[in-house]
Amino acid sequence: MATTANSGLQITNLDFGSIKLSLKNFLQNQDTLKDYNFDGSALSVLVDLLAYNTQYNAYYLNMVANEMFLDSAVQRNSVVSHAKMLNYIPKSAAAPKAVIKLVVNGVSGATLSIPKNTPFISEAIDNINYTFLTSDSTTIAVSSNTATFNDLQIIQGLYSAIVYTVNTTANPSLIFQIPEAAVDTSTILVSVQESSTNLISQTFTQASDYTTLTPSSKVYFLQEGTNGKYEIYFGDGILGSLLINNNVVNITYVTTNGTASFGANSFTLLSPIAGYSNTVITSIDSATLGGDKESIASIKYTAPKAYAAQGRAVTKEDYIYLIQNNSTNLPIESVSVWGGEENVPPVYGQLFCAIKPSGGFTLTQTQKERLISEVIRPISVLTVTPTIVDPDYTFVKIDSTVYFDARKTTYNSGQINQIVKSAISNFASSTLNTFNSTFKMPQLITSIQSSDLSIITNESTIRLQKKIYPSLNSATTYFLDFGTKLKRNYYNAGVSSYPDFSVRDINSSNAIRTGVLFEEVPTSIGGVASINVVNQGFGYTKIPTVKITGDGIGATAYAVLAGGRVNSIVITDPGLNYTEAIVTITPASGDSSGALAFANATLEGSLGTLRTYYYSNNIKIILNSDAGSVDYAKGMVTLTNFAPIAINDPLGQFTISVVPNSTIVSSTFNKIVALDQFDPEAITVTVTASQ
Amino acid sequence: MAQTLNKLYADLDFSFTRTPGKNDIALSYDEMAVIRSVRYLLLTKNYERPFQSNIGSRIEQLLFEPLDYLTAQSLKTEIETVVNNFEPRVNLIQVTIYEKSEDNAYSVSLEFYIGNNVEPTAINIILERTR
Numbered sequence A: 001m002a003t004t005a006n007s008g009l010q011i012t013n014l015d016f017g018s019i020k021l022s023l024k025n026f027l028q029n030q031d032t033l034k035d036y037n038f039d040g041s042a043l044s045v046l047v048d049l050l051a052y053n054t055q056y057n058a059y060y061l062n063m064v065a066n067e068m069f070l071d072s073a074v075q076r077n078s079v080v081s082h083a084k085m086l087n088y089i090p091k092s093a094a095a096p097k098a099v100i101k102l103v104v105n106g107v108s109g110a111t112l113s114i115p116k117n118t119p120f121i122s123e124a125i126d127n128i129n130y131t132f133l134t135s136d137s138t139t140i141a142v143s144s145n146t147a148t149f150n151d152l153q154i155i156q157g158l159y160s161a162i163v164y165t166v167n168t169t170a171n172p173s174l175i176f177q178i179p180e181a182a183v184d185t186s187t188i189l190v191s192v193q194e195s196s197t198n199l200i201s202q203t204f205t206q207a208s209d210y211t212t213l214t215p216s217s218k219v220y221f222l223q224e225g226t227n228g229k230y231e232i233y234f235g236d237g238i239l240g241s242l243l244i245n246n247n248v249v250n251i252t253y254v255t256t257n258g259t260a261s262f263g264a265n266s267f268t269l270l271s272p273i274a275g276y277s278n279t280v281i282t283s284i285d286s287a288t289l290g291g292d293k294e295s296i297a298s299i300k301y302t303a304p305k306a307y308a309a310q311g312r313a314v315t316k317e318d319y320i321y322l323i324q325n326n327s328t329n330l331p332i333e334s335v336s337v338w339g340g341e342e343n344v345p346p347v348y349g350q351l352f353c354a355i356k357p358s359g360g361f362t363l364t365q366t367q368k369e370r371l372i373s374e375v376i377r378p379i380s381v382l383t384v385t386p387t388i389v390d391p392d393y394t395f396v397k398i399d400s401t402v403y404f405d406a407r408k409t410t411y412n413s414g415q416i417n418q419i420v421k422s423a424i425s426n427f428a429s430s431t432l433n434t435f436n437s438t439f440k441m442p443q444l445i446t447s448i449q450s451s452d453l454s455i456i457t458n459e460s461t462i463r464l465q466k467k468i469y470p471s472l473n474s475a476t477t478y479f480l481d482f483g484t485k486l487k488r489n490y491y492n493a494g495v496s497s498y499p500d501f502s503v504r505d506i507n508s509s510n511a512i513r514t515g516v517l518f519e520e521v522p523t524s525i526g527g528v529a530s531i532n533v534v535n536q537g538f539g540y541t542k543i544p545t546v547k548i549t550g551d552g553i554g555a556t557a558y559a560v561l562a563g564g565r566v567n568s569i570v571i572t573d574p575g576l577n578y579t580e581a582i583v584t585i586t587p588a589s590g591d592s593s594g595a596l597a598f599a600n601a602t603l604e605g606s607l608g609t610l611r612t613y614y615y616s617n618n619i620k621i622i623l624n625s626d627a628g629s630v631d632y633a634k635g636m637v638t639l640t641n642f643a644p645i646a647i648n649d650p651l652g653q654f655t656i657s658v659v660p661n662s663t664i665v666s667s668t669f670n671k672i673v674a675l676d677q678f679d680p681e682a683i684t685v686t687v688t689a690s691q
Numbered sequence B: 001m002a003q004t005l006n007k008l009y010a011d012l013d014f015s016f017t018r019t020p021g022k023n024d025i026a027l028s029y030d031e032m033a034v035i036r037s038v039r040y041l042l043l044t045k046n047y048e049r050p051f052q053s054n055i056g057s058r059i060e061q062l063l064f065e066p067l068d069y070l071t072a073q074s075l076k077t078e079i080e081t082v083v084n085n086f087e088p089r090v091n092l093i094q095v096t097i098y099e100k101s102e103d104n105a106y107s108v109s110l111e112f113y114i115g116n117n118v119e120p121t122a123i124n125i126i127l128e129r130t131r
Helices: A016-027 A042-067 A076-085 A296-309 A316-324 A365-379 A413-431 A441-449 B030-042 B059-063 B069-086
Strands: A097-104 A111-114 A119-125 A128-134 A138-141 A147-156 A158-165 A175-177 A183-193 A201-206 A219-224 A230-234 A248-255 A267-269 A279-288 A332-339 A350-357 A385-389 A392-405 A438-440 A455-468 A476-481 A496-498 A501-505 A511-520 A528-535 A545-550 A556-562 A565-573 A581-586 A598-603 A607-616 A619-631 A636-642 A654-658 A664-666 A671-674 A683-690 B010-012 B027-029 B090-100 B105-114 B121-128
Touching: A016 A042, A042 B010, A042 B030, A076 A219, A076 A296, A097 A267, A111 A147, A128 A158, A138 A147, A183 A219, A183 A230, A267 A279, A296 A316, A316 A332, A316 A350, A316 A365, A350 A365, A365 A385, A392 A413, A392 A441, A413 A438, A413 A441, A413 A455, A413 A683, A438 A441, A441 A455, A455 A476, A511 A619, A528 A565, A545 A556, A545 A598, A581 A598, A636 A654, B010 B030, B027 B030, B030 B069, B030 B105, B030 B121, B059 B069, B059 B121, B069 B090, B069 B105
Parallel strands: A201 A219, A350 A385, A392 A671, A392 A683
Antiparallel strands: A097 A147, A097 A279, A111 A138, A119 A128, A119 A267, A128 A147, A158 A248, A175 A230, A183 A201, A183 A248, A219 A230, A332 A350, A392 A455, A438 A664, A455 A654, A476 A636, A496 A511, A496 A654, A501 A511, A511 A607, A528 A598, A545 A581, A556 A565, A607 A619, A619 A636, B010 B027, B090 B105, B105 B121
């Protein structure tokens, strides 16, 4: 049949069209069957069939090859299996935790115990009521027939138990599956009973350090199975104790709905505690700090890093990984780590970690202590002392004015407003709210612009805010570091505060003034105050020229020589609006020997002043003309001896807001540039339709 | 193999029978090959061939439309389109179609030249829905 059989056959093609073409080229080499080029021919159908089959196999093999590598695998079971090679167990769902105060009335007896897994029901969140359980049993003393459980921790989930009997014939690998995929693995408890008749039982714990395992270690191993469910298996008699036939394995665990129950803060007891049902429940912390099962993308990202860290914290990345994947199952959104030598001021031998938990702003003291004692200390270098510091939030308040073409859209201005607001909050969640994040105005403008086709243009401005909870009735000085240069004397809209507060007037026999606010004194204009000669130089034969450069205008000065050296520099005009000024001394023309003179400028008004004021009968009255200061160059606002009696905010939150000098705001160390999702005024959008 | 040299077109026969007197698969040649190709094209639906959704026609769909002149004309257009698009060997002279309302079927006859043949070829097909 074919004379040169293989000349036209290409074997590297992967798509249907190329494979078919290659088969046709191959058929050109023979003359028995000539109709391969005509789509209606029987031969064409046969060629189609061959090409389809070849393409199917090629695709299949390609997918198989993809699944062989962690980087390209897409199936969860492949990714989990690759992670297992790196000794990484994907994180399970984590039950959100809430803290309540439970008061039981009418109790007789000296003590009252609340058992572990006592169920509570939450209020409806998106029409679903969630069950919460006590995470431990607690016993307290009863006083005056009342038992008060303070700080009772409850976790969201349902308690389940499963019993397996060991049968090495039916299940020789001794792998026991937990039937629910949504299990929180930190709640798993495993005990093994000798047999159904011999009730002696031993608790098994999860194996962690394989070097310490002996043939009698009572440990179990945890893995995610091929169907996404967790599996428990036991030792082989060398690494960990081996189970024998008729042993009874009891597994108890809690399955959770993960992040769905976030925010639950109203709970009802489902059944009486020891017969007492007269209870009062107060929420202390709403449900937070839970998490969903680890995603495929997250496993692909984290597993190699876990392998790189090798369970030891040495490099910065090790700490970040180990804190983010802590064994206490505390969900962490972002971590920043820096050495004490980088700190300002340097603290040698210390390591600083700033941690932002998921769904919250700061960790509690107990959580910090647990992280240090259980997660960081056991694996960190002996001489390094870890310290957890709270993140320092700088909130961005975005004001945007949007113009849109009403003819290009069916949306009204209210809907455009919503679209722009959600575009801004999407922008914030993708670029802000983590350590080392940077706010960039051009990015924001692009996000708004691309949120709807009808938007013609937008003008956006930002203010930066610090939110503090001032202690009442005690004079405290607050240092608010915005970490970026501030705009000075900004049309009387520079530094401001809200809400108003009340304070004692020391000038008027401690009378209480209400409705008091902070403002920037509008006269802090900065020129060059003085110039200090650091190095007089030598060999000047003529008076050198002195040039002052910086971000202000108009400063001029001249040099005074004495014995060929610059003795002093006299300012002729201090200029305006300097936040930095550089003095350059250049030898006059014809002076070939003058050199090395160097001077520094000191600015006047580089510090602005804050004052407090209030209105009395619509007349503005200055209460304290020196209530604080603003360092524009360092971005530091200081409230000096601030002692409010009350803050006009239900939570006692007090906000100082400033205007940054630049529209790019970045963060380092423990600073986070964030958009406050709980503040309804964090984003304000004004929409104008242009016809 | 030498006997195929003077044949212009040679295709497999879909009956997959044996060539009489030989132990080889039956082939169809020239005119017969083209006629079978045309028949096969008419019976192919769009999306039937993998990755080549454009090969085929709506003929089968049209058979389920009311049997009338309009449908018949649509059928005629479909037949002309599919033959002109996918059978370059055929030079269509005309397609005649009439409704056989008593049988719920259409009688189609195609007249065409094959390649540079001087003699036209004609085929008759009855198009009838079978379910």
